[in-house]
Amino acid sequence: MDYSRFSTVLVVFLMTQLSVSAVADVVAYDWRLTSIMTAFDGVLLETLGINDKPSNEAVIDIALGQEIEVRVTNELSEPSCLHWHGMKQLGTQEMDGMSGITQCVIEPNSTAVYRYAPDKAGTFWWHSHHKTQYSFGLRGPLIVRAPENELRAVEKEIDSEYIIQLTDIYHAQPPPGPVLWDTIAINNLGRFDCTAATINNLTECDPDQPLSSFGFQEGKKYLLRVTNMAAMAPFEFSIDGHDFQVIAADAEPVMPSQLINSITINIGQRYDIIVEAKKDTQEASSFWVRAKGLTGLPWITRTGNTGSAGFNDEGLAIIRYDSTSTAEPTSQPHEDTVTVGEFDFTPVSPVQLPSTPSDRSLVQFSINPAVGGIVSLDGGEYNPLVIPDEPPLLSIASGLSTSDLPATTNARAIKYGDHIEVVLVNEMSEQHPFHLHSHVPWVVGSGYASIEQIQKNTLPPSKLQGAMVRDVYTVPGCNTDDDGLCVDVGYVVLRFTADNPGVKPNPKDPMSDEVSEESANSGGAHSDICLLQLKPRFSTLYPLYRPPKVPMGLLTSLALFLLAINQASAAIARYYWNITHFNSTAFDGVMTPGYGINNEPTKLHPIEVTLGDEVEVHVTNQLTEQTCIHWHGMRQFGTQEMDGVSGITQCQIQPNVTAIYRFTPDKCGSFWFHGHEEVQYAFGLRGPLIVHCPYDQLQSWEKDIYKEYTVLITDWYHEVPVGAPIWDSVLINNVGRYNCTVAEAAGKECVAGQPLPRFQFVAGKKYLIRLINTSAMSAFKVSIDGHSFQVIAVDGDQLQPSTTVNSVFLNVAQRADILVQAKTAPSQSQVSQRKTPLGSFWLRVNSLYGLPWTALPVDQMPEGFNPDALAIIDYQSGATADPTSSKWTTEVSIGEFDYKPLNPVVLPTVPDQRMVVEFTLAVLPANPDSFLGYMAIDQREFISLVIPEHPPLFTIAQGAATKDLPTSANAVKLKHNDHVEVVVVNETPDQHPIHLHAHSPWIVGSGHASRQAILDNNLTALRLNDPMQHDVFTVPECLTDNNGTCTDLGYVVFRLTADNPGVWIMHCHIDWHFVLGLAMLFVEAEDVLHKLGLAEFSSNMLSVCNGAGNFTI
Structure with missing residues (x-):
C-alpha cells in the first residue's frame, strides 16, 4: 500500500478499521489486543494483533500539534502494555508504557487510555513493552507529520512515501540461550521454505507467499520511512540498482547524506531515506528490496549456519515500475557497498556541548548465566533489574526517595537540570543496541578501551561540536583474544540534559543471546533497561491501575538514574527434537554409535529455563524402535502423563510419531532428561535440564556468582555389555580418553588424545558448578586439585551451604551444585619473588568399582578399562598444556544424607x-x-x-x-x-x-x-x-x-x-x-x-x- 501523505486510502482504512475520530486537537484510536492466526512467512502461526488484524496495519498517523489518544483493551490471556518509541512524554510520564516501571500492567479484560502529544515530527513506532510480546507481532508504525511550512526543501520535492517495517519472525518462543530468528519479513511478508517447515513439525505452510511491493514511477522521488522493528536482528538495507540519501535518523533531521546504496539499521532505529526513481526502466521494471539479517560476531553470537532448518537471513520486497507485472525481479545486489556510519551523519541543527558535564556515570553491562543480564553502576555491584512490586514512577510520586526503592532497581540520583555524561561499557563480544526512553542523547564517543582508561576518563576526545543525536545507539562488542575472552571493552559515551521529569526506560532487543563458554545456554531472552526518573505529575490514567501503597504526593526536583539488564522469561520455552541415531562418534576416542537429538549428541540440546516458565518439547521419533523421554526431578503435579515412563505414564512413542511433552518445573535446580525405554540413555539419550531461580529468589551466597558451568559426568560403553556389566570409560561433558592400543587390537577405530574439557576461571571470582551424574551404572567422587568448595544443593533441593569439602559423592542420577572460590592471583611482590602465577588444575572424576559398587570384582576389570575422567580448570586463557597439579592427599567430604536442608521440616512421629x-x-x-x-x-x-x-x-x-x-x-x-x-x-x-x-x-x-x-x-x-x-x-x-x-x-x-x-x-x-x-x-x-x-x-x-x-x- 502507498502510504502517501495525500492518500485518502489510508484515511479511510484508519477510520473504518481502527475507529479513528479526528477532531481539532485529538486523534483517537480504539484498540483491542487480540490473538490472531496468520502466516507472515507462509507458516500459519498464532501471534498477537490489534482488533483481530496484524498490528502492522494499526498505523498511527497524525500531524504535529495533534494529541494522540489510544484506548487499549486487553483481550489477551496475559498482561500487556504499549510503549510509544521516540515520544518524549514531557508532562505525560505515566504514558511511556513500560510494564511495571511507569505503569502497572494492563491485566486481561482491562482498559487503559494512553494520551500524549508528540513533541516533534518524524518516523516513530509503537510496541508492547511486556515480556517478549512485540517479538510475536505486537508492534506497528507511528508517523508524525510536520506542517507544510516547516518542511525542508528536500522534503517538499517528495512525490510519495512508503512505510517499510523490517522485522524478524519466530515460529516459536526460542528456548533460553543464544537466539536466532526463522525468517525476515518486510511489512510482515516473508518466505519460509515449506519443506523445512515440515522438518520443523510446522504442518501448515504456503509456499506461494506473496511479498510486499512498492509502486514507483519513472523520475519521481520517494520517501521511504524504514524502521527496524525486529526483536533480535540488525539489518543491512539496500535496493538493487538504486542509490539513496538519508535525511533523518531516529526522527532527527540530518543534512542529506551523500548518495549511498546500503545502510545498517539496528533494532529500534529508523531512517528516512529519499530514493529517486529511475528515468528509464526498459531493461528492468522491477528490483529487489533487501533486508539482510546480520549474524555472527560482532552482531550476535550465533551464525546463520546454526539456524534451524529453513533459516532465512534475508527479507525481500519488490520495487515495481510496471503495476501490471507479477514477475519477480532478476536484479542483483550492489557489487560495492557505499554507506555512512551510524554516528557520522551531520545534524541539521548542530550544537556545542559543555566541555565538562555536571555529572558522569559509568554503566558496565554483561551476562551472568544464573540470572541473565547484569549491570554495574559507577563501579558498584553487578545486579540484574527486578521489576518492583510498585512501579517506581508511582512510588516516587507517592513520596518515596531513591534510597527507598529496592536495591535491584539500581537507582542513582541525578540533579534536575544537570548536563549528564553516561559511558555505556559492553563486556561481551556481541554488540548491543541501547535505547533511552524520552530522551534523544548526543552520542559524543564510541570505540574500544581498557576498563582502566574508561574509569580514569582517559578516552579519546569527545565530539562536542555537531554530535549526532540517536534514541537507539549501538554499543560495540569488546575486542577478544584468540580464546574469545574480552581484552578491550566496547563503549559509547552519551550526553543529555536531565530536563524531563519521569521514569524513562531504556530497553534494547528483547531476544539477545548469552555468551557462555560451557553452557549452550543460560540465559535465553533478555532486555536491557535504562531508567531515568524525574518529577512526575498526576494523571487521569492512575485510577485505571491498582492504588499505590502510600498516598500520592509530589516529588522534589530530583532525578533518578537506573540501568539494568533483566532476564525476560518466556511463558513457554519450546523445543523441537527429532530422536535419531548418530552413526558414530568418538567421545573417548573410540568410534561408537549412539542415540542423539537432531542428528547430534544430546549435550548440544540442553533445556534451560527460569522458574515459572513452562517447558514444551516436541519429540519426534526417527528411530526404528520405540522411545520416550523422562524429565528427571520434575514433580509433574497435574501433568502426570508427562513423566515420560514408557508403558507406565504414557504409551511408547513409535517410529515416526510425535509426542508433545508440556510441564512446569516446580522448583529451581539442576535436573536432567533421559530416555526411559530399554537402555537408550546408556548410549547417549540424556542431557541437562536447568531451572534458574529468579534473581529475587536467589540466596545471598548465590548473588555474587561470577559464572556457572554445567558438568555432565557419565560412564560410556562401546557396546552392550555381556554378563556382569562394566563401563569402558568415563566422560565429562561427553569427552574422555580410552587406550587406543587396546581399542585397535579389538578392531575398533580410535582417535588418541581427545582434547579434554576446559573451564575458564578468573582469579578471585566465585563459580557455581552443576555436577550431574548421567551414568547408567557408575557412582563417582568428584574433586578439584587445590580447590575446596561448598555444596549448596543436591538433587534440586537447596541446602544450607555445607562446610568446606574437597570431594563430593554422586551416585547414578544424583546432582550436586557446588560453589568454588577461585584462587587469588599472586601480588606483584610475589611475582617478583618468582612465585608461580596461577596456571591450571585437574578436575577429577573417579568412578567406584568392585564390591559393593559393581558385581564385577576389581581384579576382573577388562583390559583398557578406564575408571576415571579428567577436565581442566584453567586460569590462563589460551593455555594448551595439561596441568601438573596433584590430587588431595586427604579426602574431606560429607555423607550422602548428612547435609542440612535450607528449609528444615519436622515430620510426624508415626506415619499413616x-x-x-x-x-x-x-x-x-x-x-x-x-x-x-x-x-x-x-x-x-x-x-x-x-x-x-x-x-x-x-x-x-x-x-x-x-x-x-x-x-x-x-x-x-x-x-x-x-x-x-x-x-x-x-x-x-x-x-x-x-x-x-x-x-x-x-x-x-x-x-x-x-x-x-x-x-x-x-x-x-x-x-x-x-x-x-x-x-x-x-x-x-x-x-x-x-x-x-x-x-x-x-x-x-x-x-x-x-x-x-x-x-x-x-x-x-x-x-x-x-x-x-x-x-x-x-x-x-x-x-x-x-x-x-x-x-x-x-x-x-x-x-x-x-x-x-x-x-x-
Whole structure:
C-alpha cells in the first residue's frame, strides 16, 4: 500500500478499521489486543494483533500539534502494555508504557487510555513493552507529520512515501540461550521454505507467499520511512540498482547524506531515506528490496549456519515500475557497498556541548548465566533489574526517595537540570543496541578501551561540536583474544540534559543471546533497561491501575538514574527434537554409535529455563524402535502423563510419531532428561535440564556468582555389555580418553588424545558448578586439585551451604551444585619473588568399582578399562598444556544424607502408612531361566516388573482399581494425602541407587539390620527433625559372611506425603538393573485419578497411544 501523505486510502482504512475520530486537537484510536492466526512467512502461526488484524496495519498517523489518544483493551490471556518509541512524554510520564516501571500492567479484560502529544515530527513506532510480546507481532508504525511550512526543501520535492517495517519472525518462543530468528519479513511478508517447515513439525505452510511491493514511477522521488522493528536482528538495507540519501535518523533531521546504496539499521532505529526513481526502466521494471539479517560476531553470537532448518537471513520486497507485472525481479545486489556510519551523519541543527558535564556515570553491562543480564553502576555491584512490586514512577510520586526503592532497581540520583555524561561499557563480544526512553542523547564517543582508561576518563576526545543525536545507539562488542575472552571493552559515551521529569526506560532487543563458554545456554531472552526518573505529575490514567501503597504526593526536583539488564522469561520455552541415531562418534576416542537429538549428541540440546516458565518439547521419533523421554526431578503435579515412563505414564512413542511433552518445573535446580525405554540413555539419550531461580529468589551466597558451568559426568560403553556389566570409560561433558592400543587390537577405530574439557576461571571470582551424574551404572567422587568448595544443593533441593569439602559423592542420577572460590592471583611482590602465577588444575572424576559398587570384582576389570575422567580448570586463557597439579592427599567430604536442608521440616512421629519393600537380583523359581530384578512389598512374593499392555496411569484414570492391574505391574496403592513411610531393603551384596519419580522424599534412616528387625520396625532412631531430601538415594549393600551369604541387610527409610495423584514408578537407576525389572509402582490417590478421568490428560499424549496401536481412547 502507498502510504502517501495525500492518500485518502489510508484515511479511510484508519477510520473504518481502527475507529479513528479526528477532531481539532485529538486523534483517537480504539484498540483491542487480540490473538490472531496468520502466516507472515507462509507458516500459519498464532501471534498477537490489534482488533483481530496484524498490528502492522494499526498505523498511527497524525500531524504535529495533534494529541494522540489510544484506548487499549486487553483481550489477551496475559498482561500487556504499549510503549510509544521516540515520544518524549514531557508532562505525560505515566504514558511511556513500560510494564511495571511507569505503569502497572494492563491485566486481561482491562482498559487503559494512553494520551500524549508528540513533541516533534518524524518516523516513530509503537510496541508492547511486556515480556517478549512485540517479538510475536505486537508492534506497528507511528508517523508524525510536520506542517507544510516547516518542511525542508528536500522534503517538499517528495512525490510519495512508503512505510517499510523490517522485522524478524519466530515460529516459536526460542528456548533460553543464544537466539536466532526463522525468517525476515518486510511489512510482515516473508518466505519460509515449506519443506523445512515440515522438518520443523510446522504442518501448515504456503509456499506461494506473496511479498510486499512498492509502486514507483519513472523520475519521481520517494520517501521511504524504514524502521527496524525486529526483536533480535540488525539489518543491512539496500535496493538493487538504486542509490539513496538519508535525511533523518531516529526522527532527527540530518543534512542529506551523500548518495549511498546500503545502510545498517539496528533494532529500534529508523531512517528516512529519499530514493529517486529511475528515468528509464526498459531493461528492468522491477528490483529487489533487501533486508539482510546480520549474524555472527560482532552482531550476535550465533551464525546463520546454526539456524534451524529453513533459516532465512534475508527479507525481500519488490520495487515495481510496471503495476501490471507479477514477475519477480532478476536484479542483483550492489557489487560495492557505499554507506555512512551510524554516528557520522551531520545534524541539521548542530550544537556545542559543555566541555565538562555536571555529572558522569559509568554503566558496565554483561551476562551472568544464573540470572541473565547484569549491570554495574559507577563501579558498584553487578545486579540484574527486578521489576518492583510498585512501579517506581508511582512510588516516587507517592513520596518515596531513591534510597527507598529496592536495591535491584539500581537507582542513582541525578540533579534536575544537570548536563549528564553516561559511558555505556559492553563486556561481551556481541554488540548491543541501547535505547533511552524520552530522551534523544548526543552520542559524543564510541570505540574500544581498557576498563582502566574508561574509569580514569582517559578516552579519546569527545565530539562536542555537531554530535549526532540517536534514541537507539549501538554499543560495540569488546575486542577478544584468540580464546574469545574480552581484552578491550566496547563503549559509547552519551550526553543529555536531565530536563524531563519521569521514569524513562531504556530497553534494547528483547531476544539477545548469552555468551557462555560451557553452557549452550543460560540465559535465553533478555532486555536491557535504562531508567531515568524525574518529577512526575498526576494523571487521569492512575485510577485505571491498582492504588499505590502510600498516598500520592509530589516529588522534589530530583532525578533518578537506573540501568539494568533483566532476564525476560518466556511463558513457554519450546523445543523441537527429532530422536535419531548418530552413526558414530568418538567421545573417548573410540568410534561408537549412539542415540542423539537432531542428528547430534544430546549435550548440544540442553533445556534451560527460569522458574515459572513452562517447558514444551516436541519429540519426534526417527528411530526404528520405540522411545520416550523422562524429565528427571520434575514433580509433574497435574501433568502426570508427562513423566515420560514408557508403558507406565504414557504409551511408547513409535517410529515416526510425535509426542508433545508440556510441564512446569516446580522448583529451581539442576535436573536432567533421559530416555526411559530399554537402555537408550546408556548410549547417549540424556542431557541437562536447568531451572534458574529468579534473581529475587536467589540466596545471598548465590548473588555474587561470577559464572556457572554445567558438568555432565557419565560412564560410556562401546557396546552392550555381556554378563556382569562394566563401563569402558568415563566422560565429562561427553569427552574422555580410552587406550587406543587396546581399542585397535579389538578392531575398533580410535582417535588418541581427545582434547579434554576446559573451564575458564578468573582469579578471585566465585563459580557455581552443576555436577550431574548421567551414568547408567557408575557412582563417582568428584574433586578439584587445590580447590575446596561448598555444596549448596543436591538433587534440586537447596541446602544450607555445607562446610568446606574437597570431594563430593554422586551416585547414578544424583546432582550436586557446588560453589568454588577461585584462587587469588599472586601480588606483584610475589611475582617478583618468582612465585608461580596461577596456571591450571585437574578436575577429577573417579568412578567406584568392585564390591559393593559393581558385581564385577576389581581384579576382573577388562583390559583398557578406564575408571576415571579428567577436565581442566584453567586460569590462563589460551593455555594448551595439561596441568601438573596433584590430587588431595586427604579426602574431606560429607555423607550422602548428612547435609542440612535450607528449609528444615519436622515430620510426624508415626506415619499413616508403613510398608517394607525388599529387592534382589537373582534367578528365582518364577523365572527359572532368567536372571532378573525383583521387588517384594510387605512380605508378598518377589515380582519382576513387566510393562503392562496398557499404561497403568490411563487404566486407573478410566476407572480401574490398583488391584485390577496385572500382578507383574507390582503396584501398591497410597491413600491421598497420607504421610507414608517406606523401608527399602537390599538383599544383594552391592549398593543400588533407587529413584522415586515425582517425589523428593525425606531420607529419615539408613544402615544395616537383620530382616526381622526391619519387619518388626526395630531400627535405629529415625531422623524426623530436618531430614535430607533426595530423589535418588543409595541403599547400602547387605553384609555378608565368609560364604558371601547376606546376614544383615542394607536399608533406607524414606517418608513422603501422598499429595501428587498419579502412577509413579520406583526403580533402581542402574539402567542394566531397571531393564531386568527391578522396579515397582505406587498408585497415588487412586480416587482422585478416577475423578480426573482421561479427559484431563493431554490429547496429544493420548493420540500417541492410538498411533502405537496398543491402547484405545
